[in-house]
Amino acid sequence: MLTRRELLGLALLGPWLGGCGGGDNPGPNSATHRGLELPIATNIADDDWPLSTPASQGIPAAAMQTLLDEGAAHTFLYGMLVVRNGQLIGERYYNGGKSSDLRSVASVSKSVSSMLIGQTLAAGMIASTADTLGKLLPKELATTPNAYAAGITLQQLLDMCGGQQWDEATRQLDATGAPDMTAFALGLPSDGKGAGKVWNYTTASSHLMSPILRNANGVDALALATSKLFQPLGIERSAWSRDASGMVHGSFGLQLRTRDLMKLAWMALQGGQWKGSTVVPAAWLTDSFTPHVKGLGDLGALKKIGYSNLWWTGTIEGLSVNLAWGYGGQFALLVPQLNMAIATASELNLPYSTAGVNETAILNLIGRFLRAAQS
Structure with missing residues (x-):
């Protein structure tokens, strides 16, 4: 069996090392959900972001135009948005994508679960x-x-250091096909090294955020997200898949408009603030954006990859970035030094080999834009 590194052909450099030790599973995202969540059409108007020109927000118009035009060359890309200083300065949809569609954000769901935690x-x-x-x-x-x-x-x-036996490349369908994903995740044995020793990206165990949230709050993750995250941000509609037992999937399956994904990104970039109100505690986001696990290599333009509280960290073109990252190229990418956020939507019904190529292409596209934006 090929490793996921071989399946994806990722250009990941160096050992996977960090605060909880080295590991040999480089996969950032799960394909267990691919094809399960079809887009949901809505009639939500696209009037929920203030609009501005790139130049008025200090971004060369040519750089923005190139980014949006280059996006059109990718048949897997459905949408891309750029917000700076709270102003929407770039937005385009491709290949039949619409601003009103709810699309699966895949493993971005993990970062949403983290904010709820x-x-x-x-x-x-x-x-x-x-x-x-x-x-x-x-x-x-x-x-x-x-x-x-x-x-x-x-x-x-939260840091993917639970020390359970797991291979993301081969066992995902075992988890998502289980009638009770919570029982499946709890039943995984030790990897023999113990908790806190090795970083191993595990869609099964991160699902446990969902029952943890339900037990603590008395309502399920979707109801909690709706009242505590989505409604405060003016997100009108969402959907979140469940396992056969009725439990919301804690690690994937959330569907949002890309404009609404951007609201979550922008709120997180502003330290959990939205229109003067605290939505997510600033201290939690600060901790999430400080890598607990370091040395996870490079992927295209994304360098010095790290992980913390179900979020990714790294640098692109010398700029520190924080990412919520979903399979196939669902990104909510924060660039604090530029007070900028970028959100993308792309095809996720893909084999590993194609998904990895697409993720790299989107990161490289963003890298070229950030380079031009600083010139």
């Missing part, structure tokens, strides 16, 4: 990220006894 911690509904699954999921563990899983902490799950 941050809110829940701030509200005192979860005491600490040091809490173990034994404390957070007692009923679930009672029906799926696993002494190893009981000792994993919330922080270890």
Whole structure:
């Protein structure tokens, strides 16, 4: 069996090292959900962002035009938005994409789950990220006894350092095909190294954010996101897939308009603020944007990749960036030094080999734009 590195042909350099040790699984995103969430048409008007010209916000008009035009060359790209200083300065849809469509954001869902965890911690509904699954999921563990899983902490799950046996490239369908994804994830055995030792991207275990959120708040992740994230940001519609037991998928399956994905990105870039109100605690986002795991290599224009609290970090063209990253090229990319956010929507019903190429192409496209934007 080929490793995911070979399947994708990724240009990842160096060992996967970091705060929880080295690993050999470089995959950033899961394909388990591909093809499951078809776009949902809506009649939501595209009048929810203030518009401005690139030049008025200090971005060369030619750089923006080139970015949008180059996007048209990619048959897998459905949409791309650029916001600077709170103003929408670039927007285009491709290949039948529409501003009103709800599209799957794939593993960007993980970063949304992370923001919900941050809110829940701030509200005192979860005491600490040091809490173990034994404390957070007692009923679930009672029906799926696993002494190893009981000792994993919330922080270890958030950083993909739970130490469970998992191969993202070969086992995803085992997880998403399970009638109860929570029981499946809790039942995974130790990798033999133990929690906190090795970074291993695991869509199965990050699903556990969903039952953790439900237990802590008394409502499921979609209801929580709707009331605590989406409504405060003026997001009118969303959808989130569930497993056969009815549990919201904690690690994928969220569907949003790309304009609404940008709202989440912009709020996060502003330290959790939206129109003068705190939506997500600033301290949680600061911690999420400070890599707990470092040395995860490079992918195209994205360098010095790191990971923290279900978010990605790195640099592009010398600029620090933070990313919510979904399979095939669903990106919410924050560029703090430019007070800029970029959101993309792309095809996700793809094999690994194609998805990796597409993700790299989008990152390179963004890299060329950021280089030109600084000139």
